[in-house]
Amino acid sequence: MIQIMDLPPGLTHYLVVGALLFVLGLVGFLARRNMILMFLNAELMIQGVALNFVAFARHRGNLEGQGFVLFLLAVAACEAAIALALILVLYRTQHSLDVSLWQNLREEGLEPILDEEPLPLSPLEEKSPSLTVAGPGPAQPEETSHV
């Protein structure tokens, strides 16, 4: 039997790291509600896939896998451009990045999900100091114009 990759970080090590990055991106995409973070998590999944491609390219000793990572970069750049344009349009309409505001697009017959627990109170903002007005301002000469 031919032993493929003798030394410890073998192909499987890289595949496991790629798989875990992909899974973390999936969890983030499912659980987070901020649209920008959801798209960042999609980019994280793409990173996991890119790692897989490079690991297989090394394993097979050719460069086609690495070439595909370059196409992955092109696709990720397109995705970012389209996603950010969409986010801008959605933000202009609702003035929030929360995806749950768009749940009227849900499947027919499903109940809407309502948030019942109140949000934690925001920490009190420090007001910037301002001077009290000491009295009426001095009289200014009225502006006249001679044309």
Add this chain to the structure above:
Amino acid sequence: MELFAAGQPGLFRFEYFFALAIGALGIYLLLPSPRGKASVAGSIATLGSLGWLCFLGLAPGGFTIETGLFHLFAALALVGAVFLVTQTNPARAALSFVMVVICVGGLMLLLAAPFLMAANMIVYAGAIVVTFLFVLMLAQQDGPSDADNRSREPGLACFTGLALSASLLLLLQRDQDNADRGLGQMKALNAPVAELRLKQEQTLRREANGRPTAPADNTTFLGQTLYTTLLLPVELAGVLLLVATAGAILIAQRRPGTEVTP
């Protein structure tokens, strides 16, 4: 030595599953929730699971510089990914994504892909994350908000992640077991794959330690591959970029009558 070589072939190694389950529990505790997240318990669980996975990865072979660098980059990348998933502040999450990109770059360097490391960092850390941060500044909100301080079904999401990662690991382990059994037995199980693998292994040039040789001049050979075997995909990627640019401009255009004042 491969990752799963330490155990009995054919049996699922439950230690991996337990490590993943602890990690999923940690991420569940760390995800933002209006009750406040259990930061300490969640961090301990996540770090413990990560340490356990690193230990399992180190176990089959001895410690070399390559193993050390691999585990350093892999662990940092996973920590960055956990930060990205659990941060409530979106700007910090974007910066932890930069950390993930840098560590994946390190892993690519270990896999003899220096050009891709540079391209990946320039495109992701330099262009995409900056654009994301720019949009983040445009759409800034002050104080806690529904978008950042609540999660959508954190328990189900973590369970999905656990199920997916456990099944991926199981699949990788099965594949490894098949490779360990040798080509003869694999041929009986799955003839076309075994034939392909045999053909590939006959044509491969190998270094002294059994590793396939990678071309010394990565950038030159990558360019050659791009413009010979991958010429059509290169052209298609150009068309895709053009269409995406036009689409982004069209989508983001302001149209009268669609905006609502708050």
